[in-house]
Amino acid sequence: MTKKIIINDVTLRDGMHAISHQYSVEQIAELTQLLDDSGVDIIEATHGDGLGGSSLQFGLSKESEDDIIRTTVENVKNAKVAVLLLPGVGTIDHLKNAHNLGAKVVRVATHCTEADVSEQHIKAGLSLGMDTVGFLMMSHRATPENLLEQAKKMESYGAETIYVVDSAGALSMDDVRQRVSLFKENLSTKIGFHAHNNLSLGVANSIVAIQEGADRVDASLAGMGAGAGNAALEQLVAVMNKMEISHNVDLFKVMDAAENVMKPMMVRPVQIDRLSLMLGYTGVYSSFLLFAERAGKEYGVDPREILMRIGKMNAVGGQEDWIIGIAQELAKENQMT
Amino acid sequence: MTKKIIINDVTLRDGMHAISHQYSVEQIAELTQLLDDSGVDIIEATHGDGLGGSSLQFGLSKESEDDIIRTTVENVKNAKVAVLLLPGVGTIDHLKNAHNLGAKVVRVATHCTEADVSEQHIKAGLSLGMDTVGFLMMSHRATPENLLEQAKKMESYGAETIYVVDSAGALSMDDVRQRVSLFKENLSTKIGFHAHNNLSLGVANSIVAIQEGADRVDASLAGMGAGAGNAALEQLVAVMNKMEISHNVDLFKVMDAAENVMKPMMVRPVQIDRLSLMLGYTGVYSSFLLFAERAGKEYGVDPREILMRIGKMNAVGGQEDWIIGIAQELAKENQMT
Numbered sequence: 136m137t138k139k140i141i142i143n144d145v146t147l148r149d150g151m152h153a154i155s156h157q158y159s160v161e162q163i164a165e166l167t168q169l170l171d172d173s174g175v176d177i178i179e180a181t182h183g184d185g186l187g188g189s190s191l192q193f194g195l196s197k198e199s200e201d202d203i204i205r206t207t208v209e210n211v212k213n214a215k216v217a218v219l220l221l222p223g224v225g226t227i228d229h230l231k232n233a234h235n236l237g238a239k240v241v242r243v244a245t246h247c248t249e250a251d252v253s254e255q256h257i258k259a260g261l262s263l264g265m266d267t268v269g270f271l272m273m274s275h276r277a278t279p280e281n282l283l284e285q286a287k288k289m290e291s292y293g294a295e296t297i298y299v300v301d302s303a304g305a306l307s308m309d310d311v312r313q314r315v316s317l318f319k320e321n322l323s324t325k326i327g328f329h330a331h332n333n334l335s336l337g338v339a340n341s342i343v344a345i346q347e348g349a350d351r352v353d354a355s356l357a358g359m360g361a362g363a364g365n366a367a368l369e370q371l372v373a374v375m376n377k378m379e380i381s382h383n384v385d386l387f388k389v390m391d392a393a394e395n396v397m398k399p400m401m402v403r404p405v406q407i408d409r410l411s412l413m414l415g416y417t418g419v420y421s422s423f424l425l426f427a428e429r430a431g432k433e434y435g436v437d438p439r440e441i442l443m444r445i446g447k448m449n450a451v452g453g454q455e456d457w458i459i460g461i462a463q464e465l466a467k468e469n470q471m472t
Numbered sequence: 473m474t475k476k477i478i479i480n481d482v483t484l485r486d487g488m489h490a491i492s493h494q495y496s497v498e499q500i501a502e503l504t505q506l507l508d509d510s511g512v513d514i515i516e517a518t519h520g521d522g523l524g525g526s527s528l529q530f531g532l533s534k535e536s537e538d539d540i541i542r543t544t545v546e547n548v549k550n551a552k553v554a555v556l557l558l559p560g561v562g563t564i565d566h567l568k569n570a571h572n573l574g575a576k577v578v579r580v581a582t583h584c585t586e587a588d589v590s591e592q593h594i595k596a597g598l599s600l601g602m603d604t605v606g607f608l609m610m611s612h613r614a615t616p617e618n619l620l621e622q623a624k625k626m627e628s629y630g631a632e633t634i635y636v637v638d639s640a641g642a643l644s645m646d647d648v649r650q651r652v653s654l655f656k657e658n659l660s661t662k663i664g665f666h667a668h669n670n671l672s673l674g675v676a677n678s679i680v681a682i683q684e685g686a687d688r689v690d691a692s693l694a695g696m697g698a699g700a701g702n703a704a705l706e707q708l709v710a711v712m713n714k715m716e717i718s719h720n721v722d723l724f725k726v727m728d729a730a731e732n733v734m735k736p737m738m739v740r741p742v743q744i745d746r747l748s749l750m751l752g753y754t755g756v757y758s759s760f761l762l763f764a765e766r767a768g769k770e771y772g773v774d775p776r777e778i779l780m781r782i783g784k785m786n787a788v789g790g791q792e793d794w795i796i797g798i799a800q801e802l803a804k805e806n807q808m809t
Contacts, residue, residue: 307679307711307714307715308645308676308679308680309715332672334675334707334710334711334714335669335672335674335675335676335704335707335711336675336676336711337672338671338672338673339645339672339673339675339676339677340676342644342645343645367672367744369746369749370671370672370744370749373671373749373752373753374671374672374673376753377644377671377753378646386753387774387776390746390750391746393746394745394746404741406743407704407707408731409706409727409728409730412706412707412710412727413727415710416713416714416723437724439724439727
């Protein structure tokens with residue numbers, strides 16, 4: 136494949152979740168230098184929940200937003216620095232500030248059915264002259280056709296690249312293929328894909344996305360990211376090399392950075408365990424877990440059965456009160472069988 | 473997909489490598505009961521290198537071959553017990569003994585270009601009335617066409633199922649697709665696929681194999697197996713369920729067995745690290761590693777460069793003497809550039 140795939144590293148942003156937003160500026164500087172030297176095209180650095188994310192609600196970060204962005208900008212020679220912006224969490228003022236600090240890319244992220252809320256933020260990114268990306272989170276929650284409709288909105292606002300974001304690691308390879316190929320046929324923008332590894336398909340899904348026409352993919356050193364982590368950069372690059380997919384990253388350098396620097400920084404191993412596998416399987420938010428466990432105990436049903444039924448109901452955050460009803464329903468069904 | 477895929481568990485055989493062949497009969501009994509109760513179709517239990525493998529050369533197992541097989545047989549209610557047989561390591565006498573102990577499946581394994589050596593052993597398995605499988609190891613080392621030639625030999629000896637075995641975890645999804653689809657078009661046998669996870673494609677490659685017509689796939693609890701491990705059974709089953717691929721395994725039971733029983737038994741985490749990734753990337757035997765490191769130090773070249781060049785030369789075990797020449801060559805090339 137002759138087209139060069141752009142690698143957007145998320146070690147410092149999605150990886151923030153895995154370290155409870157506690158990277159120090161020294162760690163940020165070291166990781167940035169290694170990533171930049173390895174040839175990564177874009178390095179995203181923000182609180183895990185984006186600009187303005189440092190709060191009691193989402194978790195306070197160790198360093199200020201300004202220090203996170205400034206440190207990253209000061210330590211790149213070639214890579215562009217990106218910030219994540221969830222409208223509602225972050226504002227256009229946050230974005231202007233990030234731009235002043237040297238961020239060149241903004242990824243405006245919304246739930247996959249709420250692209251409407253991205254209009255002003257996408258336009259703000261464009262008016263600042265930034266590389267402006269639409270980022271459709273929890274993409275498994277929309278049919279390919281509905282996801283395309285939402286992407287069309289982002290395209291109409293001016294987004295230059297639009298991402299299929301598999302926030303829960305819940306997409307199969309066929310699911311990715313359908314979504315990315317539909318984007319490719321119907322959008323004039325560039326296309327991106329962001330994987331999580333809950334079903335152990337992070338690298339495979341990224342490869343499928345590239346084969347279906349994606350221009351950008353996300354990855355992180357040793358998979359450093361929320362839940363089961365993202366596609367591991369060094370694994371993705373190894374597979375891309377084997378498959379002769381063109382890119383700018385030096386495999387040995389990212390292998391060394393992952394093993395010698397990233398892994399020793401981890402406060403817990405980023406891996407697929409029963410919990411993260413279950414989240415990928417059911418595609419639900421982690422906020423439901425505790426409620427499902429309590430209701431499961433109370434009504435004598437496996438909490439995983441509850442999660443599965445919630446997954447089928449396409450619940451989003453905030454609908455935890457459904458759980459009692461579901462648990463009662465399941466208990467009744469179990470008695471009958 | 474309405475065809476039921478047969479799951480061949482290798483926790484007790486390939487997993488033997490990851491525990492240095494030290495499973496106790498108590499551990500074997502516990503794992504067997506859990507696997508059998510979860511609905512796994514076939515449980516393979518042998519030394520990691522198959523019948524007769526317990527030796528100073530390949531590593532002594534904690535329990536005798538008879539005790540390993542007997543314990544597994546005594547603890548299954550529904551699953552069939554399989555043994556692995558590498559002609560040269562194990563003999564037809566070993567196979568007869570395993571059959572007497574209650575093994576119902578034999579997998580006769582050869583290097584992917586040496587199917588000839590399997591003839592007598594396949595015929596012995598058939599004459600014992602066993603479910604007899606040909607197992608083509610290191611399948612990345614043969615072109616799809618050459619691999620088919622070898623499979624045709626096993627078919628002519630009577631093998632009822634023939635496996636593409638990705639021993640080094642070195643096959644991409646496209647590589648798997650090509651090999652399994654060629655088998656499907658040209659063989660009248662059933663087809664199997666055995667994954668390793670070095671490139672993090674273990675589950676994805678197994679799914680591709682199924683989509684191309686494979687009838688059986690291997691997996692193990694938490695991926696317990698040599699190197700980066702096999703396809704993790706609980707992850708594979710989760711993805712199969714999501715994709716509506718039919719099989720006999722209970723997801724929650726294998727999730728619990730992996731988390732509560734298998735992981736606490738591990739003496740080291742089965743995961744993708746720099747070393748196992750490099751083996752998958754280059755597709756070489758681990759026996760080359762130490763030599764490459766020594767020669768790399770002596771001649772001032774990255775040992776990974778040496779491994780890559782060896783991989784391209786399709787070296788098999790026993791050709792470690794090539795390494796000095798390669799290191800000298802690389803050192804000379806590096807001086808010129």
